[in-house]
Amino acid sequence: MINKLVNKIKATGAPIVVGLDPMMKFIPEHIKKRAFGELGETLEGAAEAIWQYNKEIVDHIYDMIPAVKPQIAMYEQFGIPGMIAFKKTVDYCKSKDLVVIGDIKRGDIGSTSEAYAVGHLGRVAVGSNSFYGFDEDFATVNPYLGSDGVKPFIKVCREENKGLFILVKTSNPSSGEFQDRLVKTESAGDRPLYEVVGEQVAKWGEEHMGEEYSYIGAVVGATYPEMGKILRKVMPKSYILVPGYGAQGGKGSDLVHFFNEDGLGAIVNSSRGIIAAYQQEKYASYGEENFGQASRAAVEDMRKDIAEALNNR
């Protein structure tokens, strides 16, 4: 799956993943009105609005981007109907040949991590049958519990030709509280925890290679470009998923450090910057009805911003 992702990034010229994180305040009124008209102001109505909203965005941008990243929390908050909308979104994006990164940030131990891995990336056995539960292509994973938590995911990825992005340094303001703590290491003195985690990701990465890159990647926030620079070197074979571009404050020029010399090695996420583009002044002329076209324009602008930054480095 990492090979497919890399090939699609090359083909589109867009190292971009669009975060399908549908908050109700992003969804145009006419979509909500229709969904609530049919199903009421219920969890089912909300889930229908989310699904219609996602579908129209995907229909407008699927040919320009390699991948989408639905954030499962935005679906899970609507209970079972929300989870059904998540699954429909995953399936629809795959039918459009998009690589689907499930932003699930799961992480547990042993058989429990295995259950998450099986549910999101692999197949669960039922008697003599087996079934895909949610069937994303990649998943994000939280490493706080150590190797026991990550290895079951890696096993399923190997079997199913899928991949991971492991949280190393997240984009949020307080990510440093624990991730930046200086820790003692045996050989290399005091170093921040995220570097220690990054080294472990690099090790897992080298052991699990696709063609050019590993299918074990990392998450490093765009909001910390200097740390990105270091982590890029620590994990040369790992793709870095970079959240925090746009709304969270990351700029195109901050991103160059996350890419290797070959122009590959990073994929930058934007969520509301794309899916709620129509709400920005810059794209307001499209109007709420044409929110899909506004998203398409925003993807094109983001592609150019990154390409320019890479050309100017």
Added chain:
Amino acid sequence: MINKLVNKIKATGAPIVVGLDPMMKFIPEHIKKRAFGELGETLEGAAEAIWQYNKEIVDHIYDMIPAVKPQIAMYEQFGIPGMIAFKKTVDYCKSKDLVVIGDIKRGDIGSTSEAYAVGHLGRVAVGSNSFYGFDEDFATVNPYLGSDGVKPFIKVCREENKGLFILVKTSNPSSGEFQDRLVKTESAGDRPLYEVVGEQVAKWGEEHMGEEYSYIGAVVGATYPEMGKILRKVMPKSYILVPGYGAQGGKGSDLVHFFNEDGLGAIVNSSRGIIAAYQQEKYASYGEENFGQASRAAVEDMRKDIAEALNNR
């Protein structure tokens, strides 16, 4: 909700939470046969078997214990039907007046953590209505992303009278890879990361008190009793959820360090030790058909084991 938990622990004399982590290999053949007979060897069939299995166990033990802890991964692996079984289990346990700890180990940033919090502990707004998605009483939370990830959960707990158990030191063998790393602190020299996390939990705990204890608790594995001893002192007002008893190797005598002098402050989880008791030689005489009675006997033995250990300290 922490007051309810403490009062129920006092009333039952059982500082025990039963992990409803239904693996297919635990479920008696006659239940699987019936469920698969009705719905086939499908995700729906598996979910029905899980639900029937849970229900029978809960019916046999609900009067002896204060709380249950369904591990959501064990349901999530069966996709949407699995999530429906999770929700049915939560609702049924609440109807039996059990405190339900959702073992979800979620954790993300800002609005995303808020979505998880709202979905599992609070209400999500849909137009002018609001709905509970999964509606557990407590949830487990992963702190790797820092305060940004935890505060939205705390906010919902305050509004909804619910609570958290934050991962501090997990029970698995490799939990030390990151959690035990010695980190520099400003005032107190080099200390393991789990202590630093524990201090933060204590701080949150003191700011969010129930009557005797805080509704912000911690997870500390039974497999690390020495660390439990230290963390007990670091977080005097936080309830400690202690996994790792029984199947993972923790013994009654290891547990005493997790309790305060008042005999409170800890709640010990057992999952397969209770729900699959009928598969142990000790309870084999009950037979597979009477697995619920075997579970009841196992709860009683666990209660005695902990009470004796506390009496002998």
